[in-house]
Amino acid sequence: MFSLLKFAKSYKKQVILGPIFKLIEAIFEILIPTIMVLITDKGIQSKNVTYMLQVGGIMVLLAVCGVASSFTCQYFSSIASQGFGTILRNELFKKIGTLSYNEIDDFGTASLINRITNDVNQVQLALAMFIRLTIRVPFLCIGGIIMAMFLDFKLSAVMYLSIPVFAFVVYLIMNKSLPIYKIVQKKLDGLSLILRENLSGIRVIRAFSRMEGEKVRFKNSNEELAQTAIKVGKISGLMNPLTSIIMNFSVLAILWFGGIRVNSGGMTTGKIIAYINYTNLVLSALIIVANLIVIFTKAAASANRINEVFTTEPSLVYKDELNELKEKNEELIEFKNVFFSYKNSKEFAVSDISFKIKKGQTVGIIGGTGSGKTTLINLIPRLYDVTLGQIFINGINVKNYRKIELERKIGLVPQKAVLFSGTIAENIRWGRENADMKDIKKAAEIGMASEFINKLPKKYDTHISQGGANFSGGQKQRLTIARALVKDPDILIMDDSLSALDYATDAKLRKTLKDNNSNRMAIIMVTQRVSTIKNADLIIVLDDGKVEGCGTHEELIKSSSVYKEICNSQLSREVV
Numbered sequence: 001m002f003s004l005l006k007f008a009k010s011y012k013k014q015v016i017l018g019p020i021f022k023l024i025e026a027i028f029e030i031l032i033p034t035i036m037v038l039i040t041d042k043g044i045q046s047k048n049v050t051y052m053l054q055v056g057g058i059m060v061l062l063a064v065c066g067v068a069s070s071f072t073c074q075y076f077s078s079i080a081s082q083g084f085g086t087i088l089r090n091e092l093f094k095k096i097g098t099l100s101y102n103e104i105d106d107f108g109t110a111s112l113i114n115r116i117t118n119d120v121n122q123v124q125l126a127l128a129m130f131i132r133l134t135i136r137v138p139f140l141c142i143g144g145i146i147m148a149m150f151l152d153f154k155l156s157a158v159m160y161l162s163i164p165v166f167a168f169v170v171y172l173i174m175n176k177s178l179p180i181y182k183i184v185q186k187k188l189d190g191l192s193l194i195l196r197e198n199l200s201g202i203r204v205i206r207a208f209s210r211m212e213g214e215k216v217r218f219k220n221s222n223e224e225l226a227q228t229a230i231k232v233g234k235i236s237g238l239m240n241p242l243t244s245i246i247m248n249f250s251v252l253a254i255l256w257f258g259g260i261r262v263n264s265g266g267m268t269t270g271k272i273i274a275y276i277n278y279t280n281l282v283l284s285a286l287i288i289v290a291n292l293i294v295i296f297t298k299a300a301a302s303a304n305r306i307n308e309v310f311t312t313e314p315s316l317v318y319k320d321e322l323n324e325l326k327e328k329n330e331e332l333i334e335f336k337n338v339f340f341s342y343k344n345s346k347e348f349a350v351s352d353i354s355f356k357i358k359k360g361q362t363v364g365i366i367g368g369t370g371s372g373k374t375t376l377i378n379l380i381p382r383l384y385d386v387t388l389g390q391i392f393i394n395g396i397n398v399k400n401y402r403k404i405e406l407e408r409k410i411g412l413v414p415q416k417a418v419l420f421s422g423t424i425a426e427n428i429r430w431g432r433e434n435a436d437m438k439d440i441k442k443a444a445e446i447g448m449a450s451e452f453i454n455k456l457p458k459k460y461d462t463h464i465s466q467g468g469a470n471f472s473g474g475q476k477q478r479l480t481i482a483r484a485l486v487k488d489p490d491i492l493i494m495d496d497s498l499s500a501l502d503y504a505t506d507a508k509l510r511k512t513l514k515d516n517n518s519n520r521m522a523i524i525m526v527t528q529r530v531s532t533i534k535n536a537d538l539i540i541v542l543d544d545g546k547v548e549g550c551g552t553h554e555e556l557i558k559s560s561s562v563y564k565e566i567c568n569s570q571l572s573r574e575v576v
Helices: 002-044 049-098 101-107 109-133 136-151 156-200 202-207 211-237 239-263 269-311 373-378 403-409 424-428 437-446 473-485 503-515 553-559 561-570
Strands: 331-340 350-358 362-367 388-393 410-413 491-495 522-526 538-543 546-551
Touching (some): 002 049, 002 109, 002 269, 049 109, 049 269, 109 136, 109 156, 109 269, 136 156, 156 239, 202 211, 211 239, 239 269, 350 373, 350 522, 350 538, 362 373, 362 561, 373 491, 373 522, 403 410, 410 473, 424 437, 424 473, 437 473, 437 503, 473 491, 473 503, 538 553, 538 561, 546 553, 546 561
Parallel strands (some): 362 522, 362 538, 410 491, 491 522
Antiparallel strands (some): 331 388, 538 546
């Protein structure tokens, strides 16, 4: 947890001054019971109103100064903790952005979201409590004990006996409740998962009439959470009554033995009152210590989860400078004996892949489900690194490219069309930030998106809701194609990104792409449709992660049994 404090360096002044002002407040709080002794013993007994007003004025002044110090500490604490949380979230978000798909797959999207929200909130709260209470509470405990001893050493035996009993009760409650708090958190995560699945998959749930089943599932998870929370609540609920009993018995013992001391002339009434206040002050501080331990325990667990992200080294390392290697004029892309396996997998997802793609070529990649098509094309922009073998772009190993240079060369249209909230123009401009409206309109026209955009009332200023929910699947795919085209890349990779289009629009889009290609851009199309890649310059057939065939449509019909089988299965609904 302490390793994260480096993110609070910008707020060093607040972190130092906050506890100092809280200490000043604690000093004033410690002094007030002693001043009460003066009012009781010298003012009330002698009926000296002037003296009582003078000492009372001092008490009011101490109280005002204490409140001012407390407010100042709260102010510094708020600035430091909120600023620390903001910086920590920003740095954590930056770190996540450097991780490759391997690391993100390991953590999981839901886990990363929880780490950047809930876990940061826990650490942020711990810092705020550290500033407010870590100096004040020990000072009140130690200071209260010392002041009580100063008032009457013999009567302090009551405090010496009550503190260990008090601490033991607090320990027992915490020992029972802390493990259950962790179970509550896990059950809360489970409930959040069910809720997330229901909200994201509401259309599927309704389509399959699973609403009642999901209600029961949510209810059961919710009741489990409630029962566990009630259980820990009952245990934690014992804290106040048990500690109150101990405190009240302590007060009773002080009154009993203190009364004997007063009768014998060893103490005054004012000292008895002050002693009771100091005892309550010390025991109340111990309750705060127990709560602080709970907060810091949760924060330590959250800090470990955050540090796991910071200490994870990205498996993809980019070069600072582009190596000066001789570029080839013919091969734009070359796979040379490429093998790849996912992390913690013992089998290769793709094996011994070798082929070449020239500039201006249209290349189709086809194969059955799970044959490794998406895995293969993800290796080109280095979303993953090859396990064995090499991939070259213009004769340069992709590992030798700078990240920005590699991203500039490749336009990727992912399998799942993902749009972001904002306007259509803003979403297309994701491909190139400085693209003007002329470039945006041209990309939309080539991607066949202009057909429906121009029919919208606000056209390119039309707002896209979260996830593009206000557009159909085909419209979203065409927008993502336009987003990739606006980059004017050397390589356009389309990962089954025409699947939601009808056959006529599919054919029209492919023709538009071909007509607008200046023989510089290579187009790689991953698809399940034979008609989509029938006229491609090169077709690569994958089967179980290996190249089963490579050539034109006519060549593969004769030489590849897998390709011929795919063609025959689609003859009934496609013209091959």
